[in-house]
Amino acid sequence: MRGPEPRPEITSLPLYVPGATRGTGEDPVIKLSSNESALGPSPEALRAYREYAEKLRLYPDTGCHELRHALAERHGLETTQIVCGNGSDQVVHALTLLYAGHGDEVVFSENGFLRFKLGAISCGATPVSAKEVKHTTSVDALLASVTDRTKVVLLANPNNPTGTYVPTGELERLWAGLPPTVLLVIDSAYAEFVESADYSSGEALVGRSENVVMTRTFSKAYGLAGVRVGWAYGSERVIETFNRARLPFPVSGAAQAAGVAALQDEAHLRAVIGHNTKARDWVAEQMRDLGMPPLPSATNFNTCRVSEPGSGLARTVMEFLTSRNILVRPLDAYGLDNYLRITVGLDSENEKLIDGFSAFVGRLS
Ligand SMILES: Cc1ncc(COP(=O)(O)O)c(C=O)c1O
Numbered sequence: 413m414r415g416p417e418p419r420p421e422i423t424s425l426p427l428y429v430p431g432a433t434r435g436t437g438e439d440p441v442i443k444l445s446s447n448e449s450a451l452g453p454s455p456e457a458l459r460a461y462r463e464y465a466e467k468l469r470l471y472p473d474t475g476c477h478e479l480r481h482a483l484a485e486r487h488g489l490e491t492t493q494i495v496c497g498n499g500s501d502q503v504v505h506a507l508t509l510l511y512a513g514h515g516d517e518v519v520f521s522e523n524g525f526l527r528f529k530l531g532a533i534s535c536g537a538t539p540v541s542a543k544e545v546k547h548t549t550s551v552d553a554l555l556a557s558v559t560d561r562t563k564v565v566l567l568a569n570p571n572n573p574t575g576t577y578v579p580t581g582e583l584e585r586l587w588a589g590l591p592p593t594v595l596l597v598i599d600s601a602y603a604e605f606v607e608s609a610d611y612s613s614g615e616a617l618v619g620r621s622e623n624v625v626m627t628r629t630f631s632k633a634y635g636l637a638g639v640r641v642g643w644a645y646g647s648e649r650v651i652e653t654f655n656r657a658r659l660p661f662p663v664s665g666a667a668q669a670a671g672v673a674a675l676q677d678e679a680h681l682r683a684v685i686g687h688n689t690k691a692r693d694w695v696a697e698q699m700r701d702l703g704m705p706p707l708p709s710a711t712n713f714n715t716c717r718v719s720e721p722g723s724g725l726a727r728t729v730m731e732f733l734t735s736r737n738i739l740v741r742p743l744d745a746y747g748l749d750n751y752l753r754i755t756v757g758l759d760s761e762n763e764k765l766i767d768g769f770s771a772f773v774g775r776l777s
Contacts, residue, residue: 421533428530429745435737442764444755445739447572447602447713449635450691451684451758454677457636457670464666472665479641479668482675487615489645495654496671497662500601500629500642504566505531507625507644510653511595512537512563519557520566521549523574523746525599528566537563547707547715548576555589565590568599569614570606573743573753575709579610587617587624595650596624601642602711604633604681605688611710615645622647630667632712633684634674639667688712692756698766699754702773713755715743721750733768740765 417423431445476496484491497503508531512518518532522544532539540562542553554565567586570577578586587596598614606613614626625646631637641663644654663671674680692714696706699716706714719725730742730752738761741753754765 419536421536425530425533426745428526431741432734432739435734435739437735437737439737439764442738442757442761444713444757444761444765445741445753446637447632447711447753447755448637449632449684449712450756450761451635451680451687453635453670454674454680456677456680457634457674460669460673461639461666464669467665470665472661472663472668474660476663476668479663479671480643482672483643486675487645489615493618493648493651494643494645495651495658496641496643496668497658498642499631499640500599500627500644501527502640502662503627503642503644504528504597504599505534506654506658507595507597507627507650508532508537508564508566509535510657515561516563517559517561518564518566519554519562520568521554521571523547523571523748524549524566525568525572526745528568531566532564544574546576547574549578551578551582551586551589554586558590558594562591562594564595564597566597566599568601570602570710572601572711572713573715573741573746573748573751574707575711575713575715576707577606577608577611577710579608580612581610583612583614583617587621590623592621592623594623598624598626600626601629601632603628604685605712606710607685607689608710618645618647622649625650630671630674633681633688634671635684636667636670636674639664639670641667641671688756691759691762695754695756695762695766699769702766702769704769707751713753715748715751715753717750718752719750723750726750726752729769729772732772733765736764736768738765738768 480494514536516537520528529539542557600613603613630641
């Protein structure tokens, strides 16, 4: 007798492997494996977080009122159409669970964020992946994958791990081609980093439809990955459905306080974005010069083609960098075994990263 058996789809669910946190070398670790913020959070957010220590005895505000208010003000949205959660992963997972189950299909793009597939499977739904074109989501392929069993379409825009994005016109075309019964979730975790005029994070679509939700996070540009705050903006009906099923205290009080303070420090956010663009483009140029070109990135990472597929070289480079305590992300789980995903770090970290790649290339020649 083995005891209780979980649902069969849970037994076969692959484990999500997060970015490495430990190196094997002696230098301090340079962690460029999880798309965290190079500059970290606003000092104001840290102060609010510390001050919250006085209130740890109390349950946090179940409705995250102050945080939702601050978000609505910052983005010009309706407070009643916002929900907060324990990171945007949790929000996207909950949305999938609310709308898809056994016999339903959840559609996303070929290299769409891996959590989408895992979330669909754990809800008992069938994951359906749509081919990409040049490592970019293809709206045509997504629409062609929609059947009468499709309940949810998940789009990370820009996408992780490719870093590419779908422009506003294509986003509109995707929504227009979907049946109104299908929920379109636009995961805009990296929205703050995108500077292109033809990009939009999805707010406008939410504003004029019943079947679109935009999700956002404090983990990337706001540098608060450790406290776990994400949020969603959707129609009143979707948000009401979400609230009906959510756990009572999804976001800790300290995380709510840090989030509110982070939103107020616009200068810090500007500094983060400014550093990111400059440093990302510098790393991209160096990697191109080393013969390991990146995909066009609108995010805080570069995904570089390090070798031919199937050669195993990307893993060898990664291990070489790990021996210098420089951690980057292998993408085998996506079938991109010849690519490495490299988060933008501080200038000094990026220089050490490029030194590491150069040393590896030097050993080959
Ligand atoms: C596309 C995308 N969505 C969501 C997340 C998760 O963010 P959070 O920390 O808010 O759960 C990530 C994190 O890597 C991501 O890349």
